[in-house]
Amino acid sequence: MRCIVFVITTLIVHLSEATTGGGKASKISLNDGNSIPALGLGTFLGFDEKGQKEVKPGDSEKPVKWALEAGYRLIDTAALYLNEDQIGAAVRASGIPREDIFIVTKLPMDNQRDVVKQLEKSLARLNMSYVDLYLIHNPVAFNPGFKGFDIVDYLDTWKGMEEAKNLGLAKSIGISNFNTTQIDRILENGQIKPSVLQVEVNLHLGQDKLIDYCKRNGIVVMAFSPFGPMFHDSLPSIRPDDPTLVAIAEKHGKSVTQIVLRYLIQKGVVPIPKSVKKNRIEENIDVFDFNLSSEDMNKIGTFNKEKRTVGMSFWQDHPYYPFEKSDQVHDNPFESAN
Template sequence: MDGAKAPRIRLNDGNLMPVLGLGTFLGFDENGQKETKDGEVEVPVTWALNAGYRMIDTASAYKSEDQVGKGIAKSGVARENVFIVTKLGLHEQRTVVDSLKKSLQRLNTSYVDLYLIHNPVALKPDHSGFDVIDYLDTWKGMEEAKRLGLARSIGISNFNISQMERLLKNCEIRPAVLQVEVNLNLAQHKIHEYTKREGLALMAYTPFGSLFDKTGVPPPPRVQRGIVPIPKSVRKEKIEENIDIFDFELTENDMVELYNFNKDYRVVWPSFWQDHPYYPFEKKDTPDDDLFKPKPKE
């Protein structure tokens, strides 16, 4: 075999996807989204693939697709054995196919294994404010990307149940995957049941949530619920530890205890977007004005 540690599941379009992957978003600091330094993503990607990962999650918005491509090339793992996930930028929803082609150039590949709409909220190309684009129209571009062979599977991220219902009633090609925040504080029970019923794979970002400080040992990712986690790390030992979870199972009592831990608390909650007509999350009485807020390009 090629050294892969995570088994694969079959998506509703017939393609196979690993049940665990590496997230590559570096997060935010006091200046907003962190700048990606040389090697900061490339090296962890290589570590991950050498440790047995076979899925790498990135996005146009992360500004690290080029480093993901370099990390895959340096790993020595054949491209056909790596499941690459990237996402359509919020400011790219009027140009789906062209935007994916640019991502492919940065990733140095002719196709991605999974292409996601990053968010139903759309921004103007210069990031200066909202752009109102029906996500059904955006999805038509996603379907075209799949037909052209630029994306083997297509899906969505940060959609709520009512948005998924509307999409499934009006699409020609069904989404294969939904990616949302899932962790102990935000179990997403309703969304999980919905995706199981409708045949969508559920992928979890921020799978460790905000419960644990940097010195703590988090619980294992939530593969046992049938949810595909993409834990992020830039530390070699943590990357290696996070994938070594397939030699044990939680008991039924353990699963019940974890199930009941849910607090419906979001780590990622960009409430300053809540006036957008396709905002997918709960609204706040006083929206935050925080690090996620898009800033006009200079």
């Protein structure tokens, strides 16, 4: 039975795999009639010991330039990332028609009470008239400047998202870091169905039940942190030199990271690996010229432990915190950045 399901899923993925707009990635249909590339570039620079990393000139513009040259047509950003201006500059400098590039940005977590106004600010920074996908970054809301929690019902926020779509400011709208109960509430009360859910998905956090739920409801899953703990020395559960992964990679003449990305794509997930290195960016999109077998998929699937790399436990006292609560609460990384 599992083999039959795998074959059907693979066929669905393959049927949608047609190059578009000069890009290397295939496209996946969304529930609103639009389509999204099957792989994109993540652009969040992350955190260091001082908090959120400072975005210096060129830090995001150069990687996006390299990505577009390599055949990427999906670029993921957010108001929180503080790099929308560089994303827009790279897109304009590329010479690629705007309509051929799928731009994702997200509502600020510390300004969730006026969606249209916040999207207009993002569009001004991007120097664009629309984005292809606008996401509620998190059901957890903060007061401006991250000065404590703000209790905003995400259903009210979703109404603002629907207004943004109806105004043509966003072609598609979706959510990020929501759980199934929260999505059910939007489906039951909203006028427009979310087209995309962006969450952490990788070998260590397979999210199989959530992915199945989204498929049943016609929602495409986009995967941030697609490599999970693989390159985190403090989380040694999966390593890039694992013999099983190395053997599968060698069989296909690919790298282990390419195998991981292809695995997610064949699961019907849209991975958005981030990198600021030109060779890594080029390598990550070179995954559309081979297929993993059902045996490969099953072997890779055994790494799943349903454990998060990005837990956000420091926000778990918020009433709309979407994940399971933890006894080990880490410091809020934004506190030292503001």
